[in-house]
Amino acid sequence: MVKERTRLKRFTPVHRLWHLGLILIFMTLSVTGIAWMYFETPWGRGLANLFGGYLNVLEIHRIAGLIMMAGFTLHILYMIYRIDWKGFPGSLLGPDTLVFQWVDVKGFFAHLGWIFGLNKLPRFDRWSWWEKFDYWAVWWGLIIVGITGLMLYNPVLTSDYMPGWMLNVALWVHRIEAVLAMGHIFTIHFTVEHWRPSSFPFNAAMFDGTIALEEARHEHPEWVARLDKNGRLNEALVSPPPVPLRILYFLFGYSIIFLGLFLLVFAIANAALLTLF
Amino acid sequence: MSISRKIICLLGMLFVVLPAFGLATESPNEMAGTGYFRDQDTQPGVLEFYRQLPGGENGLWGMGPKRKVIRRSSFNKDAHNGVADFSPEVRCQKCHIPQTKDLHGLRMGITCVQCHRSQPVAGVYHYYSALNPIRRHAYVCAKCHDGATPSFASYMVHEPNPVASETRSTFPLFYYAVWVMLILAVGVFVFFLPYTALWWIREFIVKLKGRSNHG
Numbered sequence: 001m002v003k004e005r006t007r008l009k010r011f012t013p014v015h016r017l018w019h020l021g022l023i024l025i026f027m028t029l030s031v032t033g034i035a036w037m038y039f040e041t042p043w044g045r046g047l048a049n050l051f052g053g054y055l056n057v058l059e060i061h062r063i064a065g066l067i068m069m070a071g072f073t074l075h076i077l078y079m080i081y082r083i084d085w086k087g088f089p090g091s092l093l094g095p096d097t098l099v100f101q102w103v104d105v106k107g108f109f110a111h112l113g114w115i116f117g118l119n120k121l122p123r124f125d126r127w128s129w130w131e132k133f134d135y136w137a138v139w140w141g142l143i144i145v146g147i148t149g150l151m152l153y154n155p156v157l158t159s160d161y162m163p164g165w166m167l168n169v170a171l172w173v174h175r176i177e178a179v180l181a182m183g184h185i186f187t188i189h190f191t192v193e194h195w196r197p198s199s200f201p202f203n204a205a206m207f208d209g210t211i212a213l214e215e216a217r218h219e220h221p222e223w224v225a226r227l228d229k230n231g232r233l234n235e236a237l238v239s240p241p242p243v244p245l246r247i248l249y250f251l252f253g254y255s256i257i258f259l260g261l262f263l264l265v266f267a268i269a270n271a272a273l274l275t276l277f
Numbered sequence: 278m279s280i281s282r283k284i285i286c287l288l289g290m291l292f293v294v295l296p297a298f299g300l301a302t303e304s305p306n307e308m309a310g311t312g313y314f315r316d317q318d319t320q321p322g323v324l325e326f327y328r329q330l331p332g333g334e335n336g337l338w339g340m341g342p343k344r345k346v347i348r349r350s351s352f353n354k355d356a357h358n359g360v361a362d363f364s365p366e367v368r369c370q371k372c373h374i375p376q377t378k379d380l381h382g383l384r385m386g387i388t389c390v391q392c393h394r395s396q397p398v399a400g401v402y403h404y405y406s407a408l409n410p411i412r413r414h415a416y417v418c419a420k421c422h423d424g425a426t427p428s429f430a431s432y433m434v435h436e437p438n439p440v441a442s443e444t445r446s447t448f449p450l451f452y453y454a455v456w457v458m459l460i461l462a463v464g465v466f467v468f469f470l471p472y473t474a475l476w477w478i479r480e481f482i483v484k485l486k487g488r489s490n491h492g
Contacts, residue, residue: 036384039383039384040383040384054384112472114479115472115475115476115479116475116479117479144458155422155429155432156422156423156424156425156426156429159426159428159429159431159432160426160428162337162428163337163341163428163431164426164428164429164430164431164432165341165342165431165432165433165448165451166337166450167432168432168433168436168448168451169450169451169454169455172439172451172454172455172458173454173455173458176455176458176459176461176462177458177462179462180458180461180462180465180466183462183466184465184466184469187470187473188469188470188473191473191477192473192476195477196476196477196480197477197480197481197483197484198480198484275378275383276378277375277378277379277436277437277438277439
């Protein structure tokens with residue numbers, strides 16, 4: 001039986017692999033980081049004990065952090081490689097790049113207006129403003145959390161290059177950015193990508209790399225129209241991934257979601273037990 | 278000199294000269310502080326000397342911690358000398374509550390006397406004190422942190438509340454950095470949480486009405 005080609009290619013294998021790697025590393029860092037942050041509470045000590053105590057938790061956190069920074073570096077190299085340097089800097093603009101443009105400002109206000117029922121849903125192109133925001137939020141997060149994380153990696157070495165009290169600053173900046181990143185992923189990112197009525201219960205686009213053509217016509221109509229106009233729509237169509245793979249994506253996605261919710265709920269429940277200053 | 282030569286020279290400086298600097302000299306923070314007590318530590322005005330140490334008030338545009346109030350007792354052999362109600366039996370926490378709320382104590386279970394040493398507790402600027410800034414790194418920090426330097430020892434173990442208004446003058450960088458991060462984090466949630474909730478409700482309404490009459 002030939003399956004109908006009802007889905008549109010949206011992410012390349014490299015994008016999917018990097019997103020998967022980011023999930024695994026981010027969750028490792030979240031669990032170990034929260035275990036250390038909540039180490040004075042029974043819950044935090046319990047989390048740390050799963051890894052064999054605080055020394056191991058910190059070591060895993062450090063190694064995972066280095067892997068994350070290595071992944072970030074590779075991503076930057078990939079990005080430099082992918083930029084169309086012949087058309088630079090004009091090539092940075094246009095509907096296929098993730099660079100914020102005037103159209104995103106308009107898209108934001110039109111989307112806000114749609115939420116309040118003032119106008120029709122804006123016709124987004126390949127990337128909507130919140131998808132661009134999600135992408136660049138990782139950049140700003142990794143830069144802040146990465147620099148402070150490297151400072152805290154070896155505090156004695158760091159204090160050879162700057163006053164030791166910079167570690168006071170680094171730890172707090174690291175902490176707040178980490179809480180911001182986890183809070184954003186475990187509430188806003190999960191809701192927008194998986195729990196909106198139009199995506200519920202699970203949006204596998206970043207896992208299987210495709211989006212249903214119907215959904216694309218609804219969420220990214222300008223993109224579909226552009227592909228159609230350029231005659232590239234047909235080659236971008238693929239058939240749905242096999243059922244076992246879809247089940248795997250769903251189970252993997254929801255185990256990560258539940259892990260995130262577990263951390264979120266218990267972190268909030270235990271927050272009152274933390275001594276911050 | 279042609280442009281290409283200039284570029285080669287610059288690259289040469291980057292790859293040859295800069296690493297050589299790194300190898301040849303220790304950082305000033307590493308060199309300062311012998312760990313031993315020196316003649317000047319017994320002289321009047323020694324505080325000015327401590328202020329010059331790495332991590333003192335002059336580093337990074339004066340954005341670091343400033344010792345605004347230094348008690349006379351910090352120079353005493355017995356810091357508790359003359360304190361009413363003091364007795365060696367009283368627990369430190371009775372008076373020094375803020376000093377018990379930091380990572381060393383809470384997470385690692387370090388007790389006061391592991392750094393401040395036993396009775397009589399010397400003032401941190403007393404010239405024989407283990408916590409005197411000229412030897413703190415070697416006599417106290419290095420017990421756990423191998424290779425601790427005077428700069429490292431300027432880490433504030435008893436850090437102030439970063440969001441309190443006093444901290445703006447006592448540790449400006451700490452105050453500003455934490456406030457900027459808090460505003461960023463709270464700003465993201467204040468904007469996105471209601472936005473996402475409203476968005477969800479809007480889509481739910483659309484779903485109820487059916488997709489056909491959707492814009």
